[in-house]
Amino acid sequence: MKQSILLLFALALTGCSLVPKPELNIHEAELNPMSETMQALQAKQGPKYPIPVAVYSFRDQTGQYKPQQNVSSFSTAVTQGATSMLVQTLLDSKWFTPVEREGLQNLLTERKISKKQPKKPNDKDVPQLTNARLLLEGGIISYETNINTGGAGVEYYGIGASEMYREDQVTIYLRAVDVHTGKVLMSVSTTKRVFSQEMRAGLIRFTSLNRLAEAEVGFTTNEPVQFCVLQAIELAVAEMVDKGVEMGYWSPAAQNAKETALGASS
Template identity: 45%
Template sequence: MKKSTIALLFLFLLSSCGAYFNQPVGVQKAIYGESTPATSSLIKMPKPKEQIVVGVYKFKDQTGQYKATDQGSTFSTAVTQGATSILLKALEDSKWFVPIERENLGNLLNERNIIRSTRQEYATTANPNDSQLTPLLFAGVLLEGGIISYDSNIITGGFGARYFGAGASTRYRQDRISIYLRLVSTSNGKILNTVYVSKTILSQSVDANLFKYVNIKRLLEVETGFTRNEPIQLAVTEAIEKAVEGLIVDGIRENLWEVEATTDEVKTFLNSYVKEKEDADIAQLYGRNRQEKRAKVGIELVGGTTYMAGDYPNPVAKPMMRGALKYFFTPSFDLSASTNAFWLGNKNKLDVGYASLDLNLEFLILPYDVITPYVYAGGGVSFNSKYKNTHAKIQYGAGLEYLVTNNLGFKVYGEHNLNFSDNVDYVVSGSRDDYYWRFGLGMTYYFHRKIKNKVK
């Protein structure tokens, strides 16, 4: 008992050692701010022939939300109030823009007035050739917009298990922020482009515990765990950097500015952006999309077992094989024509083989997802190897399919077969017809789908 308890405790420690290796056990020094995945993409963009002078007066939090707590909310805002500074940094990193000070323009003008008055008051000579203050830059375009939403708990969930005083659990939560960034011409006030970007924020926690009596008088209790929260500020930074990248690329496509790169380099860069936009256009909430993954035609191969329910007692599982041809007339519905070879058996009583031809109408509940449950129903006819004992039947079932790629899927399913005969087990007894279950595990190959290429 003691050895098993120690081994179980050691297992718990190993399972959560990742948290321990990262524990802050001392005072940490200041570091330069972390970059995001969008930062490197922004820096690697092709450079412009000429930088654009841009002004940002205010890029603010427009959500009006306060940080939620278990007791309600606090006066601390849910998202950062320094989004303007983040946007200015992103504009500098891109090397496409020359940001000018507009958020605190009053401070800049006051300082310039102080310089002028100081020079006038303390100038020893009135030399007209003395250098004057250079004029302020004026912006060719303005950037407006802000953080327009912060949605909490768009997905929550978890999993846990406990056995003989030992247990573990995990929980997660996903929030989401959305920003809008628009480009405005200062010459005529026209809105040249608007970009919408959203970013999810993930929070996770893992807990493990052990509560066990080592002996009748000694109780062992161990708890461990960790929580990881994605910083909201980094999520805002990544969303803003992505929006700046979108503005630049849209400007290239609409010939608002020119790129210092070859035609082939620009085309390759734009193609990747258009592909990403197309994927985003068909995307749905929770990382799902409306893109058809399966081709019109597929071939299915399945192996499994059958389980007889007839007039004999003590049924035993017997093997089955299935081959099917599927045709999708919509993303959710398909017709499946199959040939099945299977055996039925009861202990010391029955061991017979059958073949069947089935036609099913299948309905995929989540046709655009990688994992989808499905249900089906149809009819068929079964017969033995000598084409005798033939009987009609109906069948229905349910299963789950996982797409490894758009051409290959694995599935597991269960099926109930209702026969219009009481002679399936070669015994006619009672008033109820015979029936049997089939359980299968297999794969489906979908032929290549022709995808229209919209990238020009």
């Protein structure tokens, strides 16, 4: 019995040595893979002319900070770069042409510098800025923790294993406003669950009166919150495209071409 315990302890130590350490688990930078939502949107027929849209800000409106045990934390629970995520998603959708508004002051400064520099004979004046047809507003309005929690475990004679999980939830709102009239054309809300999981196994056994053998292995998996926010934004943009087509605010290029051909034949 004692030999079997020692053997199990040695195997546990060997297993721990196989766990990759952070300094050895180095990966090269890579492009973020395109989600199924964006792949499905790009597979659809695009518009004849992309719609110019302006995004001034898409902020974190939750006020949530990361929960920490026994310490004060000023790290926010969700990303503060949602505006950049939304602009990238609009570009990838091919339905919209975002115009720069978040860094508008920087853009105006550079244009002013360009105008003041002496021009060569063939140089042209700086053209006017592109006007936006739609204004996209909204933000991350909710981040709820511990929506679902649970787990299971078993232990017998000092040998045990357990699994625990937790689900959080992030919610965003996105609305499209007509710049000419100020009318809110549509509003979309999406929600994404954030999943975290922990699995562990351990051994605690007295091998003799004064000797205690203890071993533990395990791992945790935490879904990155920023990717969950990105997926919620992508779904909101895809839903907005479908809603706009359904409500007649815009139409695919194939439909425009068909209507033009019908008008010419009549």
